[in-house]
Every structure is written in structure tokens, then in C-alpha cells.
Amino acid sequence: MASLKRSFDSDPLAANISSKVYVRSTKSGKVQKIVREVYLRQDIPCSSKLCKTCLATAPKTASGTPIPPVLSNAPAGTKNFPQGHYIVPDTNAFLTAMDLFEQDSAFYDVIVLQIVLEELRNRSLPLYNRLVSLTKSEDKRFYVFFNEFRLETHIPRLEGETVNDRNDRAVRKAVAWYGEHLARTKVKTIPAVVMLSNDRDNLRKAKAEGIHACSLAEYVKQLKGGERLLDMIPETEDGDVIKEKKPGQLLYPEYFTMSKMMTGVKSGLLHQGTFNVSPYNYLEGSIRVPAFPKALLVLGRENINRAVDGDLVVVEVLPKEQWKEPSTQVIEEETIAKNENPDADEGEDVISEKERKALQEEVKRTQSKTTEGHAQPTARVVGVIKRNWRQYVGHIDQSSVSQSGQQGRKQDSVFVIPMDKKIPKIRLRTRQVAELVGKRILVTIDAWDRGSRHPTGHFIRSLGELETKAAETEALLLEYDVQYRPFPKTVLDCLPKEGHDWKVPASTDDPGWRDRQDLRDLLICSIDPIGCQDIDDALHSRPLPNGNIEAGVHIADVSHFVRPNNAMDTEASIRGTTVYLVDKRIDMLPMLLGTDLCSLKPYVERYAFSVLWELTPDADIVNMRFTKSVIKSREAFSYEQAQLKVDDASQQDDLTKSIRTLMALSRKLKQKRMDAGALSLSSPEVKVQMESETSDPIDVKTKQHLDTMSLVEEFMLLANVSVARKIYEAFPQTALLRRHGAPPKTNFDELANQLRVKKGLELNVESSRALADSLDKCVDEKEPFFNTLIRIMATRCMMAAEYFCSGTQAYPEFRHYGLASEIYTHFTSPIRRYADLVAHRQLAAAIEYEAVHPSVRSRGRLEAVCKNINVRHRNAQLAGRASIAYYVGQALRGKATEEDGFVMKIFSNGFVVLVPRFGIESLIRLRDLAEPEPVASFDAETYTLRTSGSREVAVELFQKVRVRVTDQKDETTGKRGVKMEFIRAY
Amino acid sequence: MPLDTSAYSLALLRVDGRRWNELRRIHAQIRTQAAADGSSYLEMGHTKVMCVVTGPSEPGPKRGGMTGGVGGGGGERSSTADVSVSVVIAGFSSVDRKRRGRGDKRTLELQSTISSALAASLHTHLHPNSTIAISLHVLSQDGSLLAALINAATLACIDAGIPMTDYVVACTAGSTSTYAANDEGADPLLDMNHQEEQELPSLTVATLGSSDRVAVLVCESRVQVSRLEGMLAVGVDGCKQVREILDRVVREKGRRMIQEGTIEKGMSLDDMDID
Numbered sequence A: 001m002a003s004l005k006r007s008f009d010s011d012p013l014a015a016n017i018s019s020k021v022y023v024r025s026t027k028s029g030k031v032q033k034i035v036r037e038v039y040l041r042q043d044i045p046c047s048s049k050l051c052k053t054c055l056a057t058a059p060k061t062a063s064g065t066p067i068p069p070v071l072s073n074a075p076a077g078t079k080n081f082p083q084g085h086y087i088v089p090d091t092n093a094f095l096t097a098m099d100l101f102e103q104d105s106a107f108y109d110v111i112v113l114q115i116v117l118e119e120l121r122n123r124s125l126p127l128y129n130r131l132v133s134l135t136k137s138e139d140k141r142f143y144v145f146f147n148e149f150r151l152e153t154h155i156p157r158l159e160g161e162t163v164n165d166r167n168d169r170a171v172r173k174a175v176a177w178y179g180e181h182l183a184r185t186k187v188k189t190i191p192a193v194v195m196l197s198n199d200r201d202n203l204r205k206a207k208a209e210g211i212h213a214c215s216l217a218e219y220v221k222q223l224k225g226g227e228r229l230l231d232m233i234p235e236t237e238d239g240d241v242i243k244e245k246k247p248g249q250l251l252y253p254e255y256f257t258m259s260k261m262m263t264g265v266k267s268g269l270l271h272q273g274t275f276n277v278s279p280y281n282y283l284e285g286s287i288r289v290p291a292f293p294k295a296l297l298v299l300g301r302e303n304i305n306r307a308v309d310g311d312l313v314v315v316e317v318l319p320k321e322q323w324k325e326p327s328t329q330v331i332e333e334e335t336i337a338k339n340e341n342p343d344a345d346e347g348e349d350v351i352s353e354k355e356r357k358a359l360q361e362e363v364k365r366t367q368s369k370t371t372e373g374h375a376q377p378t379a380r381v382v383g384v385i386k387r388n389w390r391q392y393v394g395h396i397d398q399s400s401v402s403q404s405g406q407q408g409r410k411q412d413s414v415f416v417i418p419m420d421k422k423i424p425k426i427r428l429r430t431r432q433v434a435e436l437v438g439k440r441i442l443v444t445i446d447a448w449d450r451g452s453r454h455p456t457g458h459f460i461r462s463l464g465e466l467e468t469k470a471a472e473t474e475a476l477l478l479e480y481d482v483q484y485r486p487f488p489k490t491v492l493d494c495l496p497k498e499g500h501d502w503k504v505p506a507s508t509d510d511p512g513w514r515d516r517q518d519l520r521d522l523l524i525c526s527i528d529p530i531g532c533q534d535i536d537d538a539l540h541s542r543p544l545p546n547g548n549i550e551a552g553v554h555i556a557d558v559s560h561f562v563r564p565n566n567a568m569d570t571e572a573s574i575r576g577t578t579v580y581l582v583d584k585r586i587d588m589l590p591m592l593l594g595t596d597l598c599s600l601k602p603y604v605e606r607y608a609f610s611v612l613w614e615l616t617p618d619a620d621i622v623n624m625r626f627t628k629s630v631i632k633s634r635e636a637f638s639y640e641q642a643q644l645k646v647d648d649a650s651q652q653d654d655l656t657k658s659i660r661t662l663m664a665l666s667r668k669l670k671q672k673r674m675d676a677g678a679l680s681l682s683s684p685e686v687k688v689q690m691e692s693e694t695s696d697p698i699d700v701k702t703k704q705h706l707d708t709m710s711l712v713e714e715f716m717l718l719a720n721v722s723v724a725r726k727i728y729e730a731f732p733q734t735a736l737l738r739r740h741g742a743p744p745k746t747n748f749d750e751l752a753n754q755l756r757v758k759k760g761l762e763l764n765v766e767s768s769r770a771l772a773d774s775l776d777k778c779v780d781e782k783e784p785f786f787n788t789l790i791r792i793m794a795t796r797c798m799m800a801a802e803y804f805c806s807g808t809q810a811y812p813e814f815r816h817y818g819l820a821s822e823i824y825t826h827f828t829s830p831i832r833r834y835a836d837l838v839a840h841r842q843l844a845a846a847i848e849y850e851a852v853h854p855s856v857r858s859r860g861r862l863e864a865v866c867k868n869i870n871v872r873h874r875n876a877q878l879a880g881r882a883s884i885a886y887y888v889g890q891a892l893r894g895k896a897t898e899e900d901g902f903v904m905k906i907f908s909n910g911f912v913v914l915v916p917r918f919g920i921e922s923l924i925r926l927r928d929l930a931e932p933e934p935v936a937s938f939d940a941e942t943y944t945l946r947t948s949g950s951r952e953v954a955v956e957l958f959q960k961v962r963v964r965v966t967d968q969k970d971e972t973t974g975k976r977g978v979k980m981e982f983i984r985a986y
Numbered sequence B: 001m002p003l004d005t006s007a008y009s010l011a012l013l014r015v016d017g018r019r020w021n022e023l024r025r026i027h028a029q030i031r032t033q034a035a036a037d038g039s040s041y042l043e044m045g046h047t048k049v050m051c052v053v054t055g056p057s058e059p060g061p062k063r064g065g066m067t068g069g070v071g072g073g074g075g076e077r078s079s080t081a082d083v084s085v086s087v088v089i090a091g092f093s094s095v096d097r098k099r100r101g102r103g104d105k106r107t108l109e110l111q112s113t114i115s116s117a118l119a120a121s122l123h124t125h126l127h128p129n130s131t132i133a134i135s136l137h138v139l140s141q142d143g144s145l146l147a148a149l150i151n152a153a154t155l156a157c158i159d160a161g162i163p164m165t166d167y168v169v170a171c172t173a174g175s176t177s178t179y180a181a182n183d184e185g186a187d188p189l190l191d192m193n194h195q196e197e198q199e200l201p202s203l204t205v206a207t208l209g210s211s212d213r214v215a216v217l218v219c220e221s222r223v224q225v226s227r228l229e230g231m232l233a234v235g236v237d238g239c240k241q242v243r244e245i246l247d248r249v250v251r252e253k254g255r256r257m258i259q260e261g262t263i264e265k266g267m268s269l270d271d272m273d274i275d
């Protein structure tokens, strides 16, 4: 029998084939050995514009387009490399200092090795994605060199060599090859090829092999203005800074190994979930795990064990004697850990004396309870599966700055207090303390090891002076991850060539008119807030001969302009939504579309997507249809204008009549929804009035509700529901819908109990209908605001509504709880929400206007879209609210007013008051009441707090109180906030 | 783990270092088992298969595991030979080491596809009432399995001296962008390995010799019609390259057999020519 062995020798190709062996462990714990072939070649270009040899062999796509060279022929020089240089960073350089590479001032002409890219991808997907987007940016000139596929730079792993050592060697080999290769070009000045690494061993070997190599710090120092960049290199990498800790001084328990955690989770002894920090108490966290209906509490630093809000962690339930009630105290890091010294970490216990005291009181209070049933299961974090660290906006804690740091350029440790209260203080080492104090700065967390009480991080950039509008607005956008950079050229290239001159084609034979209905003769108008420029929707109604009414909702035809999968669509899908701040709007789509070509402006013809119903005078739907159309809006009204017109009996023109008809129908539609159990919820809404010239806020007003608002709202809801049914019918697996889950009853436990105890009211949460009814009954004869207060509190017990792909849920789960609708989607605002754009595409396919684009029916893709827009939507809301809060603070600046407020939440050492006029809530602590702090007794059963001693006050939940509202700047933290002083209880 | 197929656009290199239009290394041998009527061994990259052909022979007592017959019916007399194919996929051939049973749907489908592909080229009418049993063993899998099996079966049939019109040669083709991403500038890909088959759309095409006549076309993934044409063109072109390689193997073996005297002296190489 002939030998079946591979006969490499006889094969001419064989010399150029290598194989790689990987070992992979699967989710189920199996270990797999994977052997991959690698074809080695010599036609992978160096991509330098200096090299003519590689230009000739540049790879071509199937259509014959060659890839142009990337690296500049005259790269920038540094102090040590005046001839110019190309940079070859190793994996660690990217892992620790990706921010550096994203700088505009330096780091051009970078060679990213394939092995580095691979390692980075295995270590951190987000960093990998950032690096890939750098390689795609034209001006940064990052070139990916596939060193593992080039014959000369491919190296096999030696016997006894670790993977890391082999990879380091591969990097050095590639650097050496580049040097030799460029030398062969025989140009006058040959740029140096410099390896960047923070690995001492690797640097030493590189120098021994005679190739250029620098540590990140050394390199940055050679750059002009490099001092500034030094802070962006994480301190742990700075060899001198790493301190040897003795084992006795470790502050936190060690994490379990990954396999121990996996086994534990599998056997049900450990639990995995996302760690959330309480907004009122930085030492209290909770984690929802699938095994239990209620969240597990994680109390105290040691149990939290270095978990940061948002991290995916594994916890272990603590023995029953350690179970507790959630804290009734407010504990803020600012006040308790105020005077810590950022340098003096060693030797201290993890729990400071003050914290320990606070904890003791907790224990006492819990133990004094006779009813044992109140204690809740607690847990401790035993490991972190995945960190959810991001970049944080904050400011330097002035009290942590030492005198020497204020003056010299010596590196100094300071604390940064993040804007997000749930994030712990971050220890930062910087050389520019003096410049950074009093600024909004962007920092990131690098590590949190067992020996350090606080996480350590590094500085990224400064946003500007604290409290300046520009800095605070950018801070907001960064904090809520809003993409606010200008649209790149690739996106703008997708816009119609005609620009603002684009018009609906005059000839109805134009392809743009294909399958479009001509609705230009209808009396259509739009009703929006004052000053609205991106008009998504317009309406009309007209009587039909049979006594019924034709009503129509016309939505901007955005999907006509934004084609699936082009650069503009991709950008919009990432942005997900337009974000509205008080003085700024960050668009999802370029202005040209949003405020002009798509916007249903009055007096001009526009493409629209219309939903037309035949309704009986009782607002029952007789039939409905959907069509692409061309419309001409007769007028763009503000809510106020429309309201005046409707109310003015002397106006009897057809347009006014049609609005009146719509108004009458909308009331009936609303009644139907209410009868079905739709909830009318509340959030404190205020409007900031701005000085028109300086755009400084001058006053704050609560929003007024007009009937015309309900009119528009009802018809939009009707359109959304109608479209949801249609696209679900056409695409049962892939329709993009919006659901609002019924809140778990336990969410209302506390509110129900509070109402029962304080007001003798029952809250029925059996169904949305029952809840709506019982909320209606929550009235206090003497206090009209009480009902709104309860609605605000009830809203906070609700689940968040979410987008989903219909195939991922069973039909009963589609239900929108708040709107009491079986099925719902978003269709009416495609200019400012990406979900609506997808719904437009799906509806267009459902009515066979156009072929189904694969991206709107690939389930995996839609699920990814939903996941992203859910996050974006939430962030946009939070950013909007934070922006209002900031401007309210600014409007109050220097003023002191007395206002009425209501007690919303009560703790044993303070209470939260909501002031409806400003829509703000603030905490009043015992120590704010009088000096010295009065003695207090807190009755948790009746939600009453009584103080005696320096001031005698009795405060209870839901109580109306009089407070003085001022703004105040906390000198230690540099933070301006609203301050409330308690005057008296009513 | 190495990068995934999305890295192609960075430098027009595939996960294993090939360009879009390159085949993997093909290594083939015929007459690997002297005792068999015909046998072959074929590697396309890390996909490794073995084939043994028995026949054409009088149908004896029913052999177990032979299914996928095309042409003659079971026990009845027929005017053409019955081509029966059996595929055994070794448990160790894939990474997950899953064992596939006899009745495995996927295996049955492979068998019937191979059987009908070969029936198109074999002159089965010359051997009435007989059976050609093709037994294939998969030793290692790294994508393009069906193509490798067809190529190995062709070689073994040639070795067995069964008259046929031409080589039936196969290879796979794919595209560099997924269905959902729908990148209009996607390049077609030749000869897909396992990772590419997992992540990207692909098809298997077999042609009759160097002609453009397509004997097999199997596409089990979702792909836009607009991209199909390019993929098919690349696949057909790949088949021509595969034919060249297989032909070289057959001729080389023939030459060696003459040198070694395995074949009667009087026979010239041209007599063996099957073109």
C-alpha cells in the first residue's frame, strides 16, 4: 500500500505553507484543537509611498482596483529620528494607550501588525474596533501589515517558547524586515522604523538586535508638546510606579478563577449578573440574577470588591445572618471619603473609620427590628466576568491636590470625581495638576488591583473650564455616549447632488413618482412645538360622501433618501436617534435632509409616506391603507397657533374645520385608549426660557398642556399601531416593533405600602386598567399636585419600553403596557429615530412598493439594531434631562426663591424634596437643618422623621413643605448644584 | 484566535493568507490501495478524503451502507450500472468530534449528490446489471467537503478504469461579504475553508472537465442574486484549475507505472489517454 503521508518535498508550494495550531475552550468547557493553514507569500506590500517595488505588486480586488499605498513618503520626525519615522506598536501599546493613537497632534504613519491586531482582538473587542476604525481613517495613515502571511516575516514558534515571546519576536522580526526593505528603496532619507513597547524585555532584546525601539513614555517625550500626552500613558505601565505590596496589605479579597466561577454558576451556587450601584448610596449595590425574583443586595466596599457600576460580575450569596434591609441612609462618597489622601493607600483598612460607623448604625437598626422577614438576601462579588469601563467625565477633587503638585511639573496623584455618582473616585497620576484643577476632564479607568482602595486611571483630555456652557454640554454628550462629531465626508456624499435645490420632480413620469399617489390637493398641515424645523409629520381630514371621515397622517419619506447600508444609513443606525438638548440638537441625519428635503415644510411639495383611514364619526376604523405619496402642506402651525385657530369660532375656513374634525376624533380615540386601560403617566416637565441673544437661561416654566398636543399624539399613536399590525402581518419573524413590559408587581410594593400607610389609599396593580383606575383615585382634596406626584413616583416603578424584533418574543409579550395596545411600533418620526426608518422600509416592502432589502429582514442584524437603539434612546432621554437640569441650575444662579415642594423619599438621615415648578429634586440632610446636626428618630413603619435638639422638625412622606431654593457651589468638589433649605412643613 | 473574514477588506487577504482567486494546496494520489479496483487520496487544504471503488461488478449479496443508487433499480435487471455511494465521516475529522450515524441526513444528501454527479459522466450503459460501489472516507474536514469528495471519487473511478466522458471536477466559491451586510463591492472567493464557509455565503459547483457544463450546483446559504453570477464564474474557473491538477496526477502516475513495469511494455502512454 502506498504511503498516505503528506509528501511536502515533492510539492513546489509546500515551502510556502505553514500551519498554526490553536487551542480553544468552548462555552461548555470542552477544549478544542484547531489547525489552520497559512499560505505564505511575497506580494504583501510594505505600503510606503517611497517603495516602487511594492507598488508594482499591489494587491487588486476582483474588479481590478489596486489598493493604494498608505504610509507617507515624508513622515514626521522626532527629536531622535529627525529623518522621519514609521511607528510599529506592539499589542500592549494599543491595550494601554489607545487614546494616544487617536490624538490629532501625533501618531501618524503607524504600521499595525497582523499579530498585534489578532492579539488585541482576543484581549478587547472594543479596542480592536477602535483600531480598525483608525485604519480606515484616511488622514491617520494606519496600515495593517499582514506579517504572518509574508514569507520573510513569518516565524514558527520555537520549542519551549511561550506564545507571548513568539509574538514579541514576530513584532521585532517585522520591524527589522521593514528596515531592510526600506533601505533597499535607495531613496535619500529613509525613515526609521520604530517599535513602541512597554515590555522591558522586548525593548532590551530589540536594542540587542539593533532595531529602533522606545517605550511609550520615551517616545512621547521626543514629540513636540509631548509632555501633555504623558498623562495618557497609564501609570501602572510606568515601571517605577508599580509598588510592591506586601500580602498583608491587600485591601480586597482575591477574585475566583474563571473556571471556578463558571462551575459555580453552572451548579447554581454562584450567580452572574450586571452590577448596579444605588443612586443614593455608593456603598450599596444590587444585582439581578435569573435565579431570584428580587435583586440581591451587595453592601459595603469589601463585598462590592472592586466592581464598578455596569460590570458583569459573579456573586455568592452571604449566610442568612448577614442578610439586611436596603439602607435607609443616604451615603455619598463625597462627604464620607472626603479627606482621603490619594497617595496614602497602604496600610489603611479598606473600610475607613467613618464608613465603619455608618455601617454599625445600619446593623443596629436592622437588629432592633423584631420582624425578621424584612431582611433581604445579600451577596458578595467573587469575580468580574467583563468590565464595562468606559471613559468618564469628571473633575479633580481640589482637596486631594497637594501643594507641590500645584506648582511643579512633578507627577502627582489626585482624585477625580466622576460626574456619574455611581462611579467611584478615580486615582489619577498627572503632571499637569495646576492646569487641570477647575476643568471638566475626560478620564478612563485602567485597573483596580487588590492593594488599591480606589481604581487607578489616566487622563485623556480636558473639555474646558467647569461650568462653561461648552464644557458642560460636551461633558453631557460624552457621558451619555452621544455621537456629536460632524458627519464625515462619506456620509455627506450620500446626499442628493442638488442640495437645497432638490425638488419633487415636476413630471409625474419621473421614476421618483413611481407608485406614488398625488395628494397635493389635500388640505394638509403640520402641528409641532414652536420653532420645530425637522417636521416629521402632517395631518389632514375631509368629510366623505357617506358621512364618514377620511383622516390621513403623512410622514416624511426619509427612506427615499437614506438607502439601506450606505454610509449615511450606517451612521444613522449608530446614532440611533436625534438628541435634543436645551440649546442644541445633535442630528441623526445631516441637516440637509432633516430640516429641508425630508422635512414636511409648508408651501412646498414633499415626498411622504401616508397612512389613510376611513373613520366613522365615532372614530371607528372602517378601512385603512398605506401609500407613498407627494403632498403639499398648507401651513406649519405651532401647538399654540393651532389651538387659537380651533378655539376662534369666527374661523370657518376648510383647513380650520378639518383640524376641528381631527380634534373631535382624537378625543374619541383617547377615550377608547383610556377605556382599554392606557396609563396617563407623568414626569416633571419644565421648559427653559432663554434670552434670545445671549442664549442665557432667564426663566423656567412648567410645560403647558394643550388639546392640540393630544390631537397630534392620538393620530400618531393610531398610525403607529396601524403600521405595526401591517408589518407584523408581512414579516412575522422580523418586524421591528416596540413593547412595554408589564412591571413586576414587586416594583410597586413600596409605593403601595406608602400609600396605604400614609393616605389609606389602595394601589391595584393587577392590570394596567386597574392601575390606571387606582391612580385616578389617588387624589388629595387639598392638594391638586398630589395626584401628579404619585404618577411621577409610579412612572419610576415602570419598566422601560424597548424595541425588539418580532421573532424574538411570543405574541402576548408584544403588548405595550402603558398604551394598552396589543402591538406597537415607531413609524412617525423617521427624521429623528432610526427605528422609524426601519419601519418605513418594512412597510414599503409590505405594500410591495419596493423589494425587501436583506438588512431589514435579517433577524440577527435587526436584533443588533434594536439593542443599539434601545441604549441610544435611553441615553438621549437622560442627556436631555441632564441638559435641562444644568440650565435650570444656571437660571437659578444668584437667585434665591421660596417654593413649595413635596417629600418624595425619606431616609433616616435626610429626605428628598421635589419642587414641581423647576422639576428638580434635591436631598436635604439632617446636617443641613441646623448646626450642630440635630438628633433624629426615624420611624420606617410610618415614614416619619423627627428631629430634636438643635432644631425640632417633623417630616413625613408626601408632605408639602416650603423650601428655599438657591444655587450653590461646593468649594471642595467644585460642583454647582441646586441647594434646598428647609423652611417649614405645611 | 486569528482574525475573522471581515478583515479581508484591510489588505485583500483571506484568513489563511490567500487572495480571492487562489485555490488551496491540492495534493492527490491514485492507486493508493493496490488491492482495490480503484482508489485515491485527496487533500484540499486540510480537507482530507479517501476513496475506494469496487466494480463494475455483478450485484452480489446486498452490501450494507450502500445507498444513493442512481440508474438501475435494486434487484431488478437494468440496462445501466448502478452507482452506489457511501460516505463515512470519521468522528475525528472535525473539531467538535461529533460522530455522525449512518442515517445522518447530511451524509445521505452528500451521497446522492455525488452519485448523480458521477452518473452524468460515467458510461454506465456499458455495464448493464452491475454495480459500481464508491466508498468515501472523510479523514479531516476544513471546508469544501462535497467538492473534495467529488474530486476523489473521479480519481478513483479513473483508477478503476471505468469509461467516462471526462473528469467531474468540483470546487467551492463564496463572497467576501455576508448576506446581511450586502456590500456591493464584495469580491468573489475561490475554494472556501471551514471558517469562511461558517461566516460567508458559499456554493459548490462541479463541471464536466474543462467545459462550462455544470454537473452540480449546490448553494445552501443566503446570498443576493446579483453576487451569484460572479461567484459562479469564479467557481467554474476554479474547476478548470482543479482539472489541470488532477490530470497531472493521473498522467504522472501513468508514467511511473510504465517505468516500473506495472503496465505491459507494448502499451503506450497515449493508449491510456482518456481525453
Ligand SMILES: [Zn+2]
Binding pocket: A045, A046, A047, A048, A051, A052, A053, A054, A055, A181
Ligand atoms: Zn515595499
